[in-house]
Amino acid sequence: MRYGTREGAKTPVMLDGEGQARDVSGIISEFTPETISVVQSRLSAIDPRDLPLFDTAGQRVAAPVSQPRNIWCVGLNYSDHAAESGMPVPEEPILFNKASGTYCGPNDPLLYSDKMSKLDWEVELGVVIGRAALNVSREAALDHVLGYCVVNDVSERAWQAERGGQWTKGKSFPNFCPTGPVLVTGDELGDPGELDLWTEVNGEKVQDGSTNKMIFDVATIISYMSEFTRLEAGDLICTGTPPGVGMGFKPPRYLKPGDRVRMGIAGLGIQEQTVEPL
Incomplete structure (x- = not known):
């Protein structure tokens, strides 16, 4: 920490x-x-x-590691979230980036701009790279992991889906990546593919899932990404979210100033944010 x-x-x-x-x-x-x-x-x-x-x-409480060089994300990586979104299960990992300025402490406020209309939450398992990875096998991939943490992959859905279809655009506002509170090494955590994760909004549980629903597990993600890029020490990978995001409700439910978000992952602690207007 x-x-x-x-x-x-x-x-x-x-x-x-x-x-x-x-x-x-x-x-x-x-x-x-x-x-x-x-x-x-x-x-x-x-x-x-x-x-x-x-x-x-x-x-x-600050993020457990200082500013990473890169923040990588995997989209639609839970089978039940893909179904919730009405989108087909990906045949290969969907990759995108969040701007480095999104990185913040686990309890820092979620900033709300008057240009936003569909601010959403996403609890995710974060993976911090411990040593460089380029063209690594799936079998060797976890040897390149320093540890795991909780991440909120905050999203502005209108910017993501209605402003040219660019995911990075809807993912990169300041404080859109609360990270922590702790980083736990793999030998302490155990199997990253068997972790319960959840989110509450204003005290109501809205996400309640397990990493065993991941389409692509952590080792597969690292090996796959290392085919296309060199993962560096300190890089953060956000591995996808289970169902229960605001976009998936009927009708959709989005965050507004004053709302409180609380989320956690078994063995990795809890983070809490309040939505604050700029």
């Missing part, structure tokens, strides 16, 4: 067996794409109880 103001310095921490935050800044100054290569090797050799406690009271 990381704590700190949006623009200011961050304090990197790791959680001990009791869930207490331990300050690791004396060992790793920051969790960044540049330091990822040494994070696991250094921290795995440490007993967290030997590190100083970090006082989290009143602290903002």
Whole structure:
């Protein structure tokens, strides 16, 4: 995890067996794409109880790794979400990008512009790359993963579908990618293909799914993407969402200022946002 103001310095921490935050800044100054290569090797050799406690009271939770070079996304990657959207199951992963400026902390506000009309939520399993991947096999793909986290792939559906059909256009407003609160390594998490994930809007559960409904699993996604691009350390991959997004309701339901979004994934924590007008 990381704590700190949006623009200011961050304090990197790791959680001990009791869930207490331990300050690791004396060992790793920051969790960044540049330091990822040494994070696991250094921290795995440490007993967290030997590190100083970090006082989290009143602290903002930052995204667990600093700004990634790339934010990649997979569209329509749950069979039941494809059905909800009225679209065929993809034969190959649908790939698109979110702008880097969307990246923010897990509890930062969702910004609402007066040019928006169809602001939507999407709980997703986030995958953070630990070392570069180019033309890797499916069997070796998970060896390139640093860990997993919760992501809200926030979407403006009118911009996405009604303004030229460009998905990136509807996915790239500031704060459209709340990430965290924690990053959990694969050895701690277990099978990323058997995780429950959910979303509540104003206290009502609207998404309740499992990653076992993914059309393309994490290993397949990484191997497939590495055929076309070089995945870099720190890159974030958002792997798709289960059904229950606002667009899928009849009639559709979209977010407005004052609405509260809460979502989580088993073993990866919970994030909460409030929609705020600019």
